Amino acid sequence: MDLSLTEEQRLLRSAARDFMEREAAKEALLEFEQSAFGCSDEAWQTAADIGWLGMLVPEEYGGSGSSLTDAAVVYEQLGAGPLSGPFFSSGVLGALTVYEAGSDEQRSHWLPRIAGGREIVALALTEPSYGWEPERVRMRAQPTDSGYVISGTKLFVHDATAATTLICAVRCRDSEGVTLMMVDARAAGVTARPLTGFMGWVGEVTFEDVEVPADAVLGEVGDGWRPLQAAFQKAAPILCAYKVGGAQSVFDVTLEYSRSRIQFGTPIGRFQRVQDHIVEMVNHLDAARWTTYEALWKLDAGRSDPTSVHLAKAVASEGYYQACNHSHEVHAGIGVAREYGLTLHTRMSRTLYHCLGDPRFHRRRIAQTLGF
């Protein structure tokens, strides 16, 4: 047994840290927070050039074919910012979905473009009757001579307005199962609109009689759910790693603040009530970290175990959320001042709370995988 990162992974981590210092310092992140895309073109292109959008793309399709754990090491550092932008949506979830569901021809077409950052892919799955179960997918595709016409609304789509292509989950009349389609985000009838609120880069996409050619169906008609689940199993722990990075960064800042902030003539970290918050934070952080990395290890080692993925996703979402709350209590006033930067994480912990299913969803899944 050895729970440490490999030498190569440590190098990846320090490269990612350097990247974050250069491209995503706090001032930049505060600007990105106001931007529609989520980051600068430069940060996006640099990440693509380094190869971080293609880590999970096999070499034959223009990626590096890295392990999930390698990718997680990088995404953990992006989460530490937190760096917004469609990195996870396109470079992880999009790439994995195309890989799992696509034909060889489709892989050859899409994966190099995703890895190079030229195509930005986002998954348009959830609808107004919100949820991550297949029953929630109700949008219909009507067959035509040359393909399909789709109409409907997808809601709470992450990175909807940044995407150049949407992987849209629909139901075709001739089949009961879910079908995935690659829909050009600029096609006539497609409108992506950002949603305002205590969330970021989440949008509504409406499809009004959008014509989709038959070869845009990713894989087989009616057989989209199975590969999508396979992609979720791999993508979810990487999203968890992003949250681990966020929780780590919030913890680090809070610990430092507890040492430097003086009230009643003493660092506030000397107050046991403040210590309690930080102890809770580190418990959430470590719980998220180890459930996440064990799930990744199992996947990389070919010991696929859905329970551990659901466990990680439930624990990491909850952990990031709670770490932010405790941090706010330790910081009091200064923590809610936007320029301080903590609220970037608070907002991100909410934005990602339901993505790929919220903690209750994953707990229910655990009940199923444990065979209750």
Next chain:
Amino acid sequence: MDFEPRYTAEQQAFRREVKSWLADNLPDGLEFPADSEDLSYGGYLQLRELGRRLGSKGWLWPTAPAEYGGGGLSIDHAIVIEEELDGFDLSLPPYYDSGGRLGGASVLVWGSQDQKDHFLPPIFRGEVRTWQLLTEPGAGSDLAGVQMSAVRDGDDYVLNGQKIYVGSSHGAEMLWTIARTDPNGARHHNLSWFMLPTDSEGITIQPMDLLITSGEGGAGTGTKNTIFFDDVRVPAFNLIGGENSGWQVATTHLELEHGSGGAIRRNRMVDRLFECAAQLRRGDEPLSADPEIQDLMVDVFVEAEISRLFGLRNYWMRHTGQKMAHEGPQHSLYRKQSGLRAAETMLEALGPYALTNDPRWDLSDGHMEVFQRSSIVAMHPGGTAEIQKVIMARRLAIGRQTREQAGRLE
């Protein structure tokens, strides 16, 4: 015991009077933004005008003494007014004003006759609104550690320093603050408490960008500010309670701010949660039909009821002049903590709908989204959760022989 206010014939007549007065005097087109930062200046002026009209009847601060511009009315009359206003989604005062709620009480207890005559009537009649300027960058929980200096010079004091997280949008006519008058004096015996006009020379107000502000026991404040004092001259007459006795004066409004004022308002967020869950569909069923969602809604309901009863009890104790111990901070603590838990439960129950104020998908005119932010921010004003616990422990005499006394309210 009787948990319901009983109304005499005279009070029922009073209710009719209030009803018909409100029908005649409530301005049209009042604004009710979920986020108080969205209240326009025009909307604010309307509320001020309503405040002045209420004030001229003695209904703005109904239980404050009539000789100083208050209503001199009983608690039951005050409840009648609150109930009638509540029907219009309003409460007393209809805008943020620390003067009537907190500062006025300190002047009543600690001011000289001349000071009460001078400062109180404009406050209780709603002619001025007042901000409280306590917190400094280096002094939050440790309020007694404030560094702003006040130096006597002839008939004035000269104030220098900085306050932070204070005030509201749209300005105020008056301020109160505490500052150091004895740089070498012992803790709690080195501060003084001042009332001063906002247009005093040397005051600079800089708006802050916060996640949101919160209600702080009444109408929302909108923007909070940093305020700089550069050689601000304040007449010595404006020093309340005697030089270096400022801490004593502050204990009165701190006591009230720490929850001893009580509250009889409804918690609308619970109703809103129920409404949202009934509106949302999961498949063909409303969300509220799902037993799991019902459990979540009940969690919120139970804690809101406990919070309501703590507030009701404190309101009754305050207005019947009873001695309080841990009750004030208990309500404050419970309100803060249950609010934070409720926000999380609502997020679980409603999903990302709880996070958006998008005009098309928002289910509550923005209130859910605001609550997701304000429940975090509400942990801090008027003393953090930890500080409420510190005070409770002292008041209960946990691990000590004598109970700490509550701040004087009369």
